[in-house]
Amino acid sequence: KETDVHIAARIVVDACENRFDRAVLITADSDLAPALNIVKARFPKKHLFVVAPPGRHNHARSLNTNYTLTPGRLAKCLLPASATDTAGRTLFQRPATYV
Numbered sequence: 519k520e521t522d523v524h525i526a527a528r529i530v531v532d533a534c535e536n537r538f539d540r541a542v543l544i545t546a547d548s549d550l551a552p553a554l555n556i557v558k559a560r561f562p563k564k565h566l567f568v569v570a571p572p573g574r575h576n577h578a579r580s581l582n583t584n585y586t587l588t589p590g591r592l593a594k595c596l597l598p599a600s601a602t603d604t605a606g607r608t609l610f611q612r613p614a615t616y617v
Contacts, residue, residue, distance in 0.1 A: 522547050522549040522550060523549075525543075525545075525550060525553075526549070526550050526552070526553035527553070529541065529543070529550070529553050529554065529557060529566075530553050530556055530557060533557045533560070533561050533564055534560075538564065539563075539564060539565065540564070540565040540566075540567065541564070541565070541566050541567070542567045542569060543566065543567070543568050543569070544569045544570075544571060544587060545568065545569075545570075545571070545581070546570050546571055546581070547581075548581060550581065551581055554566055554568070554581065568581045568582065569586070569587050570586045570587065571587055571592075572586070572587055572588060572589045572592060596612070597610075597612060598612070599611065599612050600612065
């Protein structure tokens, strides 16, 4: 819970501490709009790119999204379905529904 508040606070703090010149935020959560507006107003040279997740572009309109992440582009970025260490032990297995 409160993940959106933590993300919003971190964006503002990181901008104030000059931790980024460009930030990419993948979200459709309009609760982040005030934080993004603060950063844009106070730090006009910082570039904020908001990318809407697949199927969420309409929900993200208030964020002035720059891009929409398509299912095909997202699929190209997924980790493999599983990975093993040198002893053959499974390190992780991606959930079947995570596609």
